[in-house]
Amino acid sequence: MPPTDGDLARRIALLEDRAELHELVAVYGRLIDDRDVEGIGAIYTADAVFDSTAGPVSGRDAVLDYYRGQLDRYGMTYHYPHSHTIEFTGPDTATGVVSAHAELAIGDTPFVVALRYLDSYRREDGRWRFHERRALQLYAAPLAELPAVLQTTLRKRWPGTEPAPADLPEPLPSWRAYAATRGSAG
Numbered sequence: 001m002p003p004t005d006g007d008l009a010r011r012i013a014l015l016e017d018r019a020e021l022h023e024l025v026a027v028y029g030r031l032i033d034d035r036d037v038e039g040i041g042a043i044y045t046a047d048a049v050f051d052s053t054a055g056p057v058s059g060r061d062a063v064l065d066y067y068r069g070q071l072d073r074y075g076m077t078y079h080y081p082h083s084h085t086i087e088f089t090g091p092d093t094a095t096g097v098v099s100a101h102a103e104l105a106i107g108d109t110p111f112v113v114a115l116r117y118l119d120s121y122r123r124e125d126g127r128w129r130f131h132e133r134r135a136l137q138l139y140a141a142p143l144a145e146l147p148a149v150l151q152t153t154l155r156k157r158w159p160g161t162e163p164a165p166a167d168l169p170e171p172l173p174s175w176r177a178y179a180a181t182r183g184s185a186g
Helices: 005-034 037-042 060-073 143-149 173-182
Strands: 044-052 055-058 077-090 093-106 109-124 127-142
Touching: 005 037, 005 077, 005 093, 005 109, 005 127, 037 044, 037 060, 044 060, 044 109, 055 060, 109 143, 127 143
Parallel strands: 044 127
Antiparallel strands: 044 055, 077 093, 093 109, 109 127
């Protein structure tokens, strides 16, 4: 049976929401790289939470203070999303997983980060925004060290810190189960 007009309208609205969320993720990287702090604020909800290496910060103002502090550490940056999956949890809420990379200039050192963002989105004032964004790192290292870094679990190599375990993938149940069947840790 063909979809009813109401069914079709709902499906079109869902496609429009999905397209807006994909655009939100793409715009995020451009705003970061352009140092558009006002624009960054516009894509987060008033009660947003951002969680990364330094720990979670809550509220739009605290999120923007976090970004200002981080952006002051870097020269040029380039953030780019690869894949983005979305699950709608209500008419104005959704979750998403974004695989991404970031290239950073830290002093004279080119640095590369592989990320998986765990997102929660909420429609606020008629626009989809980030409500929660958690950045998990698969690796973070000077570009010249990347081949060696990929051979260890200590893949977080931020300047001024000791090498630390990566956030992913080793803690994932699927990774551990696979490794157990292969007789290895990963």
